[in-house]
Amino acid sequence: MKFKHPQTLEQIATLLNVEFVGDGSFPITGINEIHVVEKGDIVFVDHPKYYDKALNSAATTILINKKVDCPEGKSLLISEDPFRDFNKITKHFNPFIASKSSIAESAIIGENTVIQPNVFIGENVTIGKNCLIHANVSINSNCIIGNNVVIHANTVLGADAFYYKNRPEGFDKLISGGRVVLEDDVDLGASCTIDRGVTGDTLVGAGSKIDNQVHIGHDTVIGKKCLIAAQTGIAGCTVIEDEVTIWGQVGIISGLTIEKGTVLMAQTGVTKSLKKGVYFGTPQREYRQTLREVIYLKNATNKEKK
Numbered sequence: 094m095k096f097k098h099p100q101t102l103e104q105i106a107t108l109l110n111v112e113f114v115g116d117g118s119f120p121i122t123g124i125n126e127i128h129v130v131e132k133g134d135i136v137f138v139d140h141p142k143y144y145d146k147a148l149n150s151a152a153t154t155i156l157i158n159k160k161v162d163c164p165e166g167k168s169l170l171i172s173e174d175p176f177r178d179f180n181k182i183t184k185h186f187n188p189f190i191a192s193k194s195s196i197a198e199s200a201i202i203g204e205n206t207v208i209q210p211n212v213f214i215g216e217n218v219t220i221g222k223n224c225l226i227h228a229n230v231s232i233n234s235n236c237i238i239g240n241n242v243v244i245h246a247n248t249v250l251g252a253d254a255f256y257y258k259n260r261p262e263g264f265d266k267l268i269s270g271g272r273v274v275l276e277d278d279v280d281l282g283a284s285c286t287i288d289r290g291v292t293g294d295t296l297v298g299a300g301s302k303i304d305n306q307v308h309i310g311h312d313t314v315i316g317k318k319c320l321i322a323a324q325t326g327i328a329g330c331t332v333i334e335d336e337v338t339i340w341g342q343v344g345i346i347s348g349l350t351i352e353k354g355t356v357l358m359a360q361t362g363v364t365k366s367l368k369k370g371v372y373f374g375t376p377q378r379e380y381r382q383t384l385r386e387v388i389y390l391k392n393a394t395n396k397e398k399k
Contacts (some may be wrong), residue, residue: 094123094125094126094183094186094187094271094272094292094293094351095122095123095241096121096122096123096186097186099120099121099122099133100120100121100122101117101118101119101120101121102115102117102118102119102120102121102154102168102170103117103118103119103137103360104121105154105170105182107147108181108182108185109169109170109172109178109182111170111172111173111178112160112170112171113169113170113171114160114163114168114169114171115154115163115167115168115169116168116290116312118189119153119154119168119176120133121133121134121135121153121154121393122134123134123135123292124136124137124179124182124183124270124292125152125197125292125293126291126292126293126312127143127146127150127152127338128312128330128348128364129290129292129293130150130151130152131151131152131222132152132153133150133153134151134152134153134154135152135154135155135156135170135179135182136148136150136152136155136156137155137156137157137172137175137176137178138155138156138157138158138175139157139158139174139175139176139194141159143300144157144159144161146393148161148164148167149164150290151173152167152215153166153167153168154167154168154169154170154217155167155168155169155170156169156170156172156175156178156179156357157169157170157171157172157175158171158172158173158175159171159347168319176258176265177265179267180267180268182389183268183269183292184268186270187270189234190216190234192213192215193218193252194212195211195212195214196208196212196213196214196234196322197214197215197216197217197218197234199216199218200214200215200216200217200218200219200220200221201218202214203220203221203222203223203224203240204219204222205222205223206220206221206222206224206225206226206299207224207226208221208226209223209225209226209228209230209246210228211228211229212226212227212228212229212231212232213230213231213232213233214232214235215235215236215251216234216235217234217235218232218233218234218235218236218237218238219236219237219238220232220238220242221239221240221241221242221277222237222240222241223240223241224238224240224241224242224243224244225242225243225244226244227231227243227244227245227246227283229244229246229279230244230245230246230247230248230249230250230254231248231249231250231251232244232251233249233251233252233273233289234249234251235251235271235272235289236251236272236273236275236289237272237273237274237275238249238250238274238275239276239277239278239279239299240277240278241273241277241278242277242278242279242280243280243281244281244393245278245281245282245283245284245285245305246283246284247283247284248281248282248283248284248285249285249286249287250257250275250287250289250383251272251273251287251288251289252286252287252289253266253268253269253289253311254267254269254271254288254289254290254291254310254311254312254329255288255310255311255329256269256291256311256329259347259370262290267289267291268289269288269289269290269311270291270292271289271290271291271292271293271294271295271311271312272289272290272293272294272295273287273288273289273290273294273295273296273297274294274296274297275297276278276296276297276298276299276300276301276317277299277300278299278300279298279300279301279302279303279322280301280302280303280308281297281303281307282304282305282306282307282323283305283306284301284305284306284310284393285303285306285307286308286309286311287288287304287308287309288308288309288310288311288329289311290311290312291311291312293312294312294314295309295310295311295312295313295314296313296314297309297332298313298314298315298316298317298318298319298335299317299318300317300318301316301317301318301319301320301321302319302320302321302322303315303321304321304322304325304341305323305324306323306328307321307322307323307324307325307326307327307361308325308326308327308328309327310327310328310329310347311329311330311377312329312330313327313328313330313331313333314331314332314333315327315333315374316332316333316334316335316336316353317335317336318335318336319333319335319336319337319338319339320337320338320339321339322339322340322341322343323341323342324341324342325339325341325342325343325344325345326344326345326392327345328345328346328347328348329347329348329358330347330348331345331346331347331348331349331350332349332350332351332357333345333351333353334350334351334352334353334354334355335353335354336351336353336356337353337355337356337357338355339355339356339357340358340361341357341359341360342359342360343360343361343362343363344361344362344363344375345356345363346355346363346364349363349365349366349367350366350367351363351366351367352366352367352368352369353369354369355367355368355369355370355371355372356370356371356372356380357372357373357377358371358372358373358380360375361373361374361375361377362374362375362376362377363376363377364377365377375395
């Protein structure tokens with residue numbers, strides 16, 4: 094998430110009421126999670142296990158709960174609770190704006206796009222040309238939709254990320270400030286949910302087709318010309334490369350990469366990143382080898398019965 098205007102280290106420290114390490118005029122241009130940080134970003138870290146990863150990331154300001162040696166060319170914000178203060182930054186620079194109508198005045202809708210009854214379109218949404226948005230779709234704030242996109246009834250774009258910190262008093266939610274982006278020629282079936290990024294974009298690439306009742310978690314990237322069948326669930330921060338086919342009821346855990354051209358057969362449970370191939374089963378295995386094993390076991394047990 095980029096700020097509309099660059100900030101300084103001192104300005105952010107004042108907002109959070111925390112100590113800082115570095116030049117007070119050190120520039121800060123946004124905040125991001127560790128897997129998408131860039132120069133100018135703040136990243137937060139609140140566990141010693143991940144200190145080195147955060148300090149050595151592309152982020153140039155680290156919101157951290159312990160004073161440590163500051164790497165050259167970077168700055169620190171010393172916070173008792175980085176999770177809480179990361180939320181505070183998101184709220185300040187990207188506050189929730191309650192809509193006063195079913196289609197926000199700030200929304201931009203392209204030529205020849207059809208909006209069916211009972212659709213909600215939030216603040217700062219952009220929809221391209223020749224789209225068809227069916228009844229009861231919800232498109233929350235800041236979503237970007239390309240040209241020739243079809244979205245079927247009851248689908249929700251831009252729901253919050255499923256991201257919580259377990260505290261003694263209960264679960265504390267990490268506030269979502271990212272977007273959902275659909276490129277050109279995407280089709281979404283009925284009752285799909287695509288969560289927005291925590292700080293970045295959840296992306297569906299051009300020409301991809303998604304069936305009914307598919308869930309795509311926060312910050313996940315779906316490549317171009319992918320096919321995803323019904324009741325598939327894809328956790329956050331996953332990368333599905335171009336031309337991947339995912340059949341029904343597949344489950345994919347977070348943070349994985351599925352290589353271009355891969356096929357996941359129905360009801361496959363994916364627990365690790367995959368090279369191009371055809372996979373089946375839970376945990377996933379190469380499809381033909383799995384079939385051979387099933388046939389072998391069937392033949393062996395049939396012989397035992399005789």
